[in-house]
Amino acid sequence: MPELATTPDDAQDLDGKDNIASAVAQLKERFKERCATSKALREQHGHTTTWLRNQPPDAVVFAETTEEVADIVRVCARFKVPVIPFGAGTSLEGHVNAPRGGVSIDLSRMNAVLEVNAADLDCRVQAGVTRKQLNSYIRDTGLFFPIDPGADATLGGMASTRASGTNAVRYGTMKDAVLGLTIVTADGRIIRTGGRAKKSSAGYDLTRLFVGAEGTLGVITELTLRLHGQPEAISGGVCPFPDVASACNAVSTTIQMGLPVARIELLDEVQIRGCNIYSKLGLAETPTLFLEFHGSEAGVREQSEMFSAIAEEFGGGPFEWATAPEDRTRLWTARHDAYWAGKALKPEAQIMVTDVCVPISSLADCVAATHEDIRAEGFLAPIVGHVGDGNFHVQVLVNIDDPEEKRRTEKFVERLSLRAIDMGGTCTGEHGVGQGKQKYMAREHGEALEVMRAVKHALDPDNVMNPGKILPQS
């Protein structure tokens, strides 16, 4: 392998384009065919499941080790060329777009599970391991990794967007699941944060600073993750409600009573209609909760019975629950296919998907106001959500090529985001900021946004790490 030049001087007199050309030339020399510049590959690496315009990087490098990532970052740092980490490309807010060009580091080949410490309920993985791959790998240990955003995302990407999903109400989010990280910093150093102890008071919590930073402070290359024992028993089922308010109120009561529900998901009547079409469920088209309980045999029975009583109190039910794995799998596969089920309602449309999160006492009001807004706009827009956390998603089915329809949808997302913030919530519970939610950062964080900028400037003074994400230009 040729040595990398290390003097920073020769970058001085070049403009941006020349800098990118020089960096890509060095990377091509170093990584040969693993540094790709074909249009198709570049576009695929700017593409996400998003309504945002594709902004491809100038090159894609397939890294295989942390040291290689550090080499790539050093080259980019030297030429002040943007670095965009790429995992599975399943993010929803334009996180992998390259608005200023630059180099996409594809981490999908870094997909080794490095160690599993069953006795300590932890493991160490490379950033390109996906959540399903990890769960397959550890199945025989009796352990599982609970965080489940739906898509089979990479664990590095999930950490970077602070992902969560259906199990978060019981097991927390990536903020809770990550014990430690290996990071390549903006100047190409390799650092390790956190460790394998279950807790520590030894200094700043860098782990949680990098979790959710969307690659804007460094590239995550390895993760130490907390695992959980597979529950002895699982039960689950569906519970219809006459309206969204009564379903939300049942959720609130369930949480307030401390029922340790593992999943509690709301699908509104439009979403149920989509699921019936796409997943052939045959459910009544009314707001419905999908639930799952984890525990001992006696425990899950007790939880199911307690929930039945709560549902009845709010006019819902009957709660039909089953412990047979095949029934549960069918149900949760349908839940995870909600995106495609939404699309089945209007196959010619695109989906503009967004998420917000509010205090649970405001959930019913926030969903009601959003439904009212959907009706007023005449949108077809199913709602589905991790309502145990106060988090819900709206999928607006639109013709994205119609500028007026696109503009109206953007305005709708804006009203929804501000509504959630005004209720003491957040403009994104789990999708992240990326490009799509930047404009709400000032409203949500106020003066604290300047502290975020100070941290960004301290760790990435030249703004090479995934620029144009999270922090709006000031």
Next chain:
Amino acid sequence: MPELATTPDDAQDLDGKDNIASAVAQLKERFKERCATSKALREQHGHTTTWLRNQPPDAVVFAETTEEVADIVRVCARFKVPVIPFGAGTSLEGHVNAPRGGVSIDLSRMNAVLEVNAADLDCRVQAGVTRKQLNSYIRDTGLFFPIDPGADATLGGMASTRASGTNAVRYGTMKDAVLGLTIVTADGRIIRTGGRAKKSSAGYDLTRLFVGAEGTLGVITELTLRLHGQPEAISGGVCPFPDVASACNAVSTTIQMGLPVARIELLDEVQIRGCNIYSKLGLAETPTLFLEFHGSEAGVREQSEMFSAIAEEFGGGPFEWATAPEDRTRLWTARHDAYWAGKALKPEAQIMVTDVCVPISSLADCVAATHEDIRAEGFLAPIVGHVGDGNFHVQVLVNIDDPEEKRRTEKFVERLSLRAIDMGGTCTGEHGVGQGKQKYMAREHGEALEVMRAVKHALDPDNVMNPGKILPQS
């Protein structure tokens, strides 16, 4: 009230002492008798439950609002005078000492519970509210705040040291309990981090950056905290073991099996002897686990029976458990008085207390090696710990005025800290770094320590916020 001068210029030509005098003069003018400079009060504000030398501040200001804290910080920033936040003074590693002099901000009068949102299981408090005060305040809501470091610390102080305690194995640490913060930054701005949503992916996790920062990045003045429902049923009890290894192995198995134990505490035979003297318990003087289970009536019975079986497997038992509140209270009061029980073993001695945390699979080895070290040194040093997290404390009973005994104890703490780090653990699980653990930061964090320094420099360029804590001088 007189206006505060805001031009930074007049601080330029003064040396450190003059700067402090000028700052204190301005604070006296602004805060009158609430700015105190008596020797006794200053010494009390440098004093902690610690073996470290008392280093009193130059003045103590009793703040009553966030705006007052901001005023104090602005005066100190202007004169580049250190600011040391003070809550209850229960920290163990010299966090409230003033090695470079400066102004101690006493937050104990900021002790209002500002709101309790029972439906959302959260509340907002001023930083000077203590954990016991909060729990008294919310008792009738059916909720409780679980984090329990033993001492009746202020919640601001607990957040600053990332405190935890006996319940952390079930309910997490302050990292998990804090939803949002109000912070006065080093330049006297007031920012709000986080919010009331149960989760968010909207930008950098500033909340967890300030939790555990020990006042070195800003002063916490208000906290939004997560509460939990009081469990329907609680059972608890004690379980003796023939040796520490078998007790540790029973703990490991309990955790691996996913038994949702609320407390699982190890007291070694020396600690039990102290508790028998101090709290008149009459327990067999052998390594013993104190346990507590939270859940439904059926759930806690099931958990207790499962634990009994595990204990028996490792040669422990009988596990004697009871659900009567008075029996449990007696037991946990004794556990919380472990510090004084240790002292009862050698009333003329001082206590040098330290804590480490290791992966649970290394717990038995780490305790065994530490016991061996204690024996070799001829120390009297009870061990007690939150072993469900792999966290344990050693209280060395020493004559701190004997330089040789002090030196030997310091060397012992050093060996213990490095042993924990070498096992993949941390030099402090819950006490924090303060002054006492700074020398282990480089060994534990490596290159990541430079990232911590960069964050510190970005948020506090003049090093006025609690200087001389966490980060060793480079």
